[in-house]
Amino acid sequence: MNVLDIKNLTVEFPGRKSVFVAVDDVDMSVEAGKILGVVGESGAGKSTVGNAVIGLLQEPGHIAGGEIFLHGKRIDQLPYKDKRLLRGRKIGMIFQDPLTSLDPLQTVESQLVETIRTHMPFSGNEARKRAVELIDAVGIPDPEERIKQYPHQFSGGMRQRVVIALALCAEPELVIADEPTTALDVSIQAQILELMKKLCEERNVAMLVITHDMGVIADITDHVAVMYHGELVEYGETTQVLGAPKHPYTQSLISAVPRPDIRVERFPVVNYIEKAGTPQKQIDISTHWLGKSRDYEKVEGPLVQIRGLDMRFETRGSIFPSRRKYFQAVKKVSFDIQEGETFGLVGESGSGKSTIARLVTGLYQPSGGSILFGKTELTSLKNRKDVLAMRRQMQMIFQDPYSSLNARMRVRDIIAEPIKFHKLASGNSEVRQIVDDLLDHVGLGVAAGQKFPHEFSGGQRQRISIARALATRPRFLICDEPTSALDVSIQAQILNLLKDLQEELGLTMLFISHDLAVIRQMCNRIGVMRHGELCEVSGCDQLFEAPQHAYTRELLELMPSMELLSRANLESA
């Protein structure tokens, strides 16, 4: 018998001007001991399904139609009080961010005991015993000791384990996990997923996993529901849906997922999602401003040479040098980047890869070591004119498309600013023409120029960012996690765009990402970083097929396998 049945569920958010249908006529069900994955891109309505089931829809959202059954009993129309009793008792919830889903002022023990005693007729001692058992069950060592600690004494992964223990407190029949591993590093993600699968089988719990990550779906789910714009487009067994997707949306979504085991020249064009807007006219790079006067001196040998780079941040300031404390973010890192290649830096959060990008662009001053760009030593540049000449040659694309554009400036002014500042064009009409061509070239269309950034989606904003970076005619482009805030299909488009631009303009790129699969698609050579140190530098194929360093091997093993996913439309490079 199914634990959860959702029939014709429709959720509406009435707005000032119109009613937004977040979930449109959706059916799905989960059996005990099985995991159902709900996958889709942002705005697909997948989280809304979870919130509707547990009765936590945000105002003014409400269930406008359909029925939800838990063990055959209808739950969507229960009064508030009965719904509250369901939560925690019958339905457990695991949230995305373990940093904010625990109360920082209470010990783990008191949070667990509170939840257990709310729902079960246990005495204080019995509840405590059960709490220890739960902490043990989710794989936290020394449960007797650790349970007395506060959430901040646990690492992110351990905290997510505590959240899982909380969800399991009252032996619920259904657990809803909303993006349970999105905030975690790859290595921890693998452990948490394994734990979830194990607990689900052992305790015969039905689980609803909401995620945007095809890797998670492939790893742990038995069934999968693919959602797009509030509608359920495909629903079935995971192996079936991923291996032989029927619906064109599912097909294009799967083909857009970067694979660690295969390198594609270009991602297949994803039709169903946001269209990029076709460029009105093709510009000939060899004669156009963008390609013209790329008159930088030729360099012998590598374009960028980094030698023994060190960076430490002061974590406690003091007037006495002996009392100061430092955090070493980058330790003695050396590597070269050849002209025209894409060099990848990969590592988990806190490994120092973004710090290196900021050191190279001059946003930070290094504590030691040297950065040689061509023949110029960047760390000892003093003269403002020399600094500007260098700044012009290297540009950066940032991670968060929502904060990397000034919300108060028009797109046209954002892109024109570097051109005007470096006096790269004569006269306003020429600047205007260049801006229009740039917008066209990154696939936004000229009309985008007079709008403000908030009128664009994440992927379109990232295109604006790219246009701004190109506006100084750089020869070296640093991409700091350029696609990690984007949906897969948009990511595929942006990666395609970056590849095209690199080819046309002969750009040299430093590409930083935590995602090995993306790195494999983009880079010629790859450096693996951990705790501020560079573990290994090797060619792309070599790294994935014959990793040298133990840490690289570990990272590769922990990656969710994408073997289930269909390979239609992918041509290997």
Add this chain to the structure above:
Amino acid sequence: MPYVSNEDAKVDEQTAPGRLTKILDSDMFHSFLRSKVTVVAACGTLFLFLLALLAPWVAPHNPFDLASISIMDARVPPVWMEYSDPRFLLGTDDQGRDLLSGIFYGMRISLIVGFCSVAAAAVLGITLGLVAGYMGGRVDAVIMRIADVQLTFPAILIALLIDGIAAGVFGSIDREIFAFYILIVSLSLSFWVQYARTVRGSTMVEKNKEYVQAARVIGIPSAIIMARHILPNVMGPVMVIATINLALAIVTEATLSFLGVGMPPTQPSLGTLIAIGNDFLYSGEWWIAIFPGLALALLVLNVNLLGDWLRDALNPKLR
């Protein structure tokens, strides 16, 4: 099924709606219309501002025209009382000036002082706050310590201090000319700290955002980054403080004038009028103090209600 996102439709759209329709259609205007109190407060504020602005045309008399006032008309009660004079709706003060006209002109002076001191305080506070927040380190420490010291002096003390110095420098005859400027300097000196602190806080958040880093990567110098990129993004809270401060400045000005260090009796503000009336409160001529007092309360209440709404409307947490 049409799987085309409406994003492209947005981009291709050539005809942008006009500015006015955009404002009328915004969430902000909507929230304004929904709050009845705010609509009333806005109308009240506008009405009082207009009265003050158009005082020379709407006031029945000119209280500064010595030729038209007569000491014989002194302390005439409002029209509904005995011994009143139909020429003076709300009665007259101790020199025979029409109170209603006096209130119009007084409000004008109160508002001018309020606006000027708020503007001066905002310019000073925003500049120092931006520099402190963006530069950090020692510059920040110095500016914020000055702000802390500044906070320990109440506005009245600063006004008395500046007034005393000015009296010593310019002599007592010129004081009437300088009273206005002394008021503005002392009010803005006591209000700038709030702007500096708020702007510093917002600047410290904004400067770590990637658009500021992008500007730095392009090579744009700090001063331009502060003015062109950060300033427009920190103006929201500043507008809120400015509105609430306007009310506060008017009240403080009235207090100073009441104490005799503000506007002189020859150019009475609302506070001066209240101070004059204060002398006659116990002799039964209550209207000289009460009517300017009511006008002050009404003005400040309306502006404050507007400010409160603005604070809530611009605060994303309360939406």
